[in-house]
Amino acid sequence: MNNHLTALTTGALAFVLSASAATADTWRYAHEEAASEVQGVFAQKFKEEIEANSEHTLQLFPFGTLGESADIMEQAQSGILQFVNQSPGFTGALIPEAQVFFVPYLLPQDEATLQEFFTNSKAIKEMFPALYAEQGLELLTMYPEGEVCMTTQEPVKSPADLAGVKFRVMTNPLLVESYSAFGATPTPLPWGEVYGALQTGIIQGQENPRFYLDSTKMYEVTDVITCIGHNNFTTAAMANKDFYDGLSDADKTVIANATDAAFEYILGYQSELGKTSFDNILAAKPEMEINILSEAEREPFKATAGPVEAAYIEMTGDTGEAILTQMKADLKAAEVATQ
Structure with missing residues (x-):
């Protein structure tokens, strides 16, 4: 009798374990940066939370391991990847409104206002998800990566100084409009070609967040950094829509909680990273010229915002x-909340 019960118990245990194993999947997540950069750190925190609170494993693919930004987006849409992190700078060709x-x-520019906006924006939380869904994507969150500088x-010192400058931009129609308005000659290029293009003189300028200028060693192939206060780099974490919709409620909760934890972590991380980046650059290249334009110097650049905004609406x-x-209302609310 005891042997019979033992056999039944063993069989039941084996069934439970096999059922558990059947729900323990390996999910794949690709992003546009190195493992040590902002998107990579977000992805690692997301992975830690997923693996700590479920039986699933998350496999991370940093920039270059699966191709360029366009490649990983295609893989996410087709279901080869379950998760992808991509800037609206690239997604803008797919979802024009993201531009x-x-x-x-x-x-x-104020960090507290910026973080309040990304935390509570109705445009991000209520309007963008439907647009991403139309492209087979579940929008998990958007977050800032830091002030963009040239x-x-x-x-x-003024738009006149950009006249004739072949300036690399992401494959984003509105960025082309923006740098045309700034006076430059915008040149869309995949990121993997930028360093070499600067080195050989094919282009003479590019923009990116402060930390990225440091980590990608853009100072090795350019001589001047200029911050005109025009933008803060935004990125988005997404899931394949069919994959996400097929998950259990428990798994969706795990993903939501992991997203929240990674979002909260990265807000502080990217803010601190931006503060130290220029020190690192000057330590590596003391002769690098870094200019933070004054409010008066920024005015001619700000004057171009209206036409670019009109181009966006068109x-x-x-x-x-x-x-x-809605974004302007969200930004006003964030400003009030942080006063």
């Missing part, structure tokens, strides 16, 4: 205009 994050001088070969129609209006 709103590249309207110059829309996002604030690197060039010569000093930039590209995106009523939906884009509604998102822009």
Whole structure:
């Protein structure tokens, strides 16, 4: 009798274990940066939370391991990847409304206001998810990566200084509009080609967050950094929509909690990283010229924001205009909340 019960118990245990193993999947997550950069750190925190609170394993693929940004987006949409992290700078060609994050001088310079906006924005939480869903994507969150600055070969004090400068931009129509308005000759290039293009003189400038100028050693192939206060780099974490919709409620909760934890962590991380980046650059290249333009010097650049905003509305129609209006309301609310 005892042997019979033992056999039944062993069989039941084996069934439970096999059922558990059947629900323990390996999920794949690709992003646009190195493992040590902001998207990589976000992904690692997300992975830690997923693996600590479920039986699932998360496999991470940093920039270059699965191709360029366009490649990993295609893989996410097709279901080869379960998760992807990509900037609206690249997603803008797929979801034109996402280009709103590249309207110059829309996002604030104040870090507290910026973080409040990303935490509570109705545009991000209520309007963008449907647009991403149309492209087979579940929008998990958007978050900032830091102030965007230019690197060039010569000093930039006004739009006139960008005249004739072949300036690399992401494959984003609104960025082309923006740098045309700044006076440059915008040149869309995949990120993997930028360092070499600067080195050989094919282009003479590019923009990126402070930390990225440091980590990718852009100072080795340019001589001047200029911050005009025009933007803060935004990125988005997404899941394949079919994959996400097929998950259990428990797994969706695990993903939501992991997203929240990674979001909260990265807000502080990217803020501190931005503060130390220029010190690192100057330590590596003391002769690097770093210019933070004054409010007066920024005015000619700010004057271009209106036409670029109008171009955004023309590209995106009523939906884009509604998102822009809501974002401005969200930003005003964030400013009030942090006063």
